[in-house]
Amino acid sequence: MRRPENPRSRLQVEFYRRPTLDVARDLLGRVLCHRPATGRVLRGRITEVEAYDGPEDRASHAARGPTPRNRPMYEAGGIAYVYLIYGMHHCFNVVTGDAGYPAAILIRAAESPRAELSARGPGRLTRAFAIDLELDGTTLVGDDLWLEAGAPVPARAVSRSPRIGVDYAGAWAEKPYRFLIAGHPEVSRR
């Protein structure tokens, strides 16, 4: 019988350099940690994510090939991909897979005993965790930004659905690439 992982142990690059859907499911229950330039470490347990997987994924920023913005998606897994959406909100992604294969996972929600760190929705989450463009391309195994093992989420507690806000992606909009912990449903209607 394997000894349970220390919940405070940090995820290493091997965790991220796996198939994107596997990483997405395994991100549930992990603890996002950010140490801002000033202040204490911000910690929150991930409750909802969406996978954007490969060059064929029409919902992905990489659907039309590499651009200055999506460059981090083509790097080897284990770094952040952060972009500005609607001119006002940041979205935080975890880059996955091998170098040259564009893939990332959008972190959509997290919970914390600290109420101000419980956030539903990708824009609210980045605001709560003080994540902005400065963290674009940052390693996820450094001392500024990292993930901790947290507590495992059993299979029965994982639910899936199509991704939010990607109606333009044709058949790819139907794929169940959104993973969430049952009992932590998205609040936003749609």
Next chain:
DNA sequence: GGTGCGATTGCA
């Protein structure tokens, strides 16, 4: 160089 729009959110 010009134009259209988005992996969202909050308010009417």
Next chain:
DNA sequence: GCAATCGCACCA
């Protein structure tokens, strides 16, 4: 239902 707000993708 719709405005906010701007970097960037795309076209010329």
